[in-house]
Amino acid sequence: xxxxxxxxxxxxxxxxxxxxxxxxxxxxxxxxxxxxxxxxxxxxxxxxxxxxxxxxxxxxxxxxxxxxxxxxxxxxxx
Numbered sequence: 642x643x644x645x646x647x648x649x650x651x652x653x654x655x656x657x658x659x660x661x662x663x664x665x666x667x668x669x670x671x672x673x674x675x676x677x678x679x680x681x682x683x684x685x686x687x688x689x690x691x692x693x694x695x696x697x698x699x700x701x702x703x704x705x706x707x708x709x710x711x712x713x714x715x716x717x718x719x
Contacts, residue, residue: 643673644699645716648684649692651677654707658693661708666717673717 645662649655659677666673678684687696691705697716 643671643697643717644676645673646676646678646696648678648687648689648694648696648704650681651679652692655693657707658695661710661713662695662717665710665713669714669717671717 643666647655647659647662649658655677659675662673663675666675684692684694687694687701689701689704693703693705693707694701695703695708695716702716703712
């Protein structure tokens with residue numbers, strides 16, 4: 642099971658990113674653990690300066706702006 646974290650303050654882009662990941666995982670039939678991280682100190686520990694940030698299995702794969710659908714599918718399918 643993949644562990645995916647969405648890093649951000651809970652803004653609209655952060656919520657949209659989390660929903661895109663959830664939908665992509667459901668469509669791919671992949672089980673994921675999706676966590677929303679809003680604590681600024683924890684976000685900074687990942688080195689993410691612009692949100693939303695996405696961490697897949699401990700590795701930062703995206704920071705800033707909405708990710709594209711192909712990118713999201715790649716994260717859940719890796």
